[in-house]
Amino acid sequence: MTGRFITIEGIEGVGKSTNVDFVAEHFRARGETVHVTREPGGTPMAERIRDLILAAGRDELSDLGELVLMFAARAEHLESLIRPALERGETVVCDRFTDASFAYQGGGRGLDPEVIDRLRIAVQGPLQPHLTLLLDAPLEVSAERIAGRDWQDRFEQEKTEFFGRVRAVYLEIAAREPDRVKLIDASQPPESVQAAIKAKLDRI
Ligand SMILES: Nc1ncnc2c1ncn2[C@@H]1O[C@H](COP(=O)(O)OP(=O)(O)OP(=O)(O)O)[C@@H](O)[C@H]1O
Numbered sequence: 001m002t003g004r005f006i007t008i009e010g011i012e013g014v015g016k017s018t019n020v021d022f023v024a025e026h027f028r029a030r031g032e033t034v035h036v037t038r039e040p041g042g043t044p045m046a047e048r049i050r051d052l053i054l055a056a057g058r059d060e061l062s063d064l065g066e067l068v069l070m071f072a073a074r075a076e077h078l079e080s081l082i083r084p085a086l087e088r089g090e091t092v093v094c095d096r097f098t099d100a101s102f103a104y105q106g107g108g109r110g111l112d113p114e115v116i117d118r119l120r121i122a123v124q125g126p127l128q129p130h131l132t133l134l135l136d137a138p139l140e141v142s143a144e145r146i147a148g149r150d151w152q153d154r155f156e157q158e159k160t161e162f163f164g165r166v167r168a169v170y171l172e173i174a175a176r177e178p179d180r181v182k183l184i185d186a187s188q189p190p191e192s193v194q195a196a197i198k199a200k201l202d203r204i
């Protein structure tokens with residue numbers, strides 16, 4: 001596969017969706033064909049699974065069920081969109097990917113990372129993002145930025161401690177895989193965040 005696979009990660013409200021198009025434009029300006037997509041979701045079936053997960057009440061869906069649905073959506077996304085694009089030599093920019101499963105279902109929910117890793121291998125094999133931008137900010141910044149939302153999904157309804165565990169796993173992944181995962185201080189104003197992102201992208 002000759003294409004480029006970039007993912008954007010981080011807890012709620014750090015600016016993933018705000019910056020995904022900025023990242024895409026960077027590669028379009030180089031003449032690349034770029035797909036902007038997200039997880040869970042990215043294909044019609046995976047978006048249906050996304051809706052199922054995010055609308056599920058806490059007692060309607062088990063933690064393990066949540067994890068398996070995430071990977072079911074990911075299998076569809078990889079099969080129908082990500083792999084074909086990468087095989088054509090195109091660029092894929094994805095708002096969240098498997099690191100989020102380790103952070104949310106592992107860190108947040110407390111599921112065994114080895115179980116998550118087995119699903120990862122079954123669903124994606126050796127495929128890994130070439131670059132992951134981890135937008136990181138303190139929990140208060142995250143909470144402030146999502147405070148105005150009138151509907152809160154299954155994750156947004158969680159408590160501060162949950163997001164603390166999610167953030168901690170993200171930072172562990174960044175420390176373990178510094179070549180792939182680039183840490184961006186997302187608490188800065190938007191222009192500074194984009195300058196930091198651009199500095200990372202210019203180097204690949
Ligand atoms: N650097 C920034 N400074 C201040 N506000 C920001 C910054 N980046 C994004 N925002 C604002 O914060 C809010 C959340 O941003 P955004 O939706 O991009 O976050 P997200 O990471 O995609 O969140 P979620 O995980 O819930 O999808 C938006 O209102 C956005 O305009």
Ligand SMILES: [Mg+2]
Pocket residue numbers: 016017018095
């Ligand atoms: Mg978003």
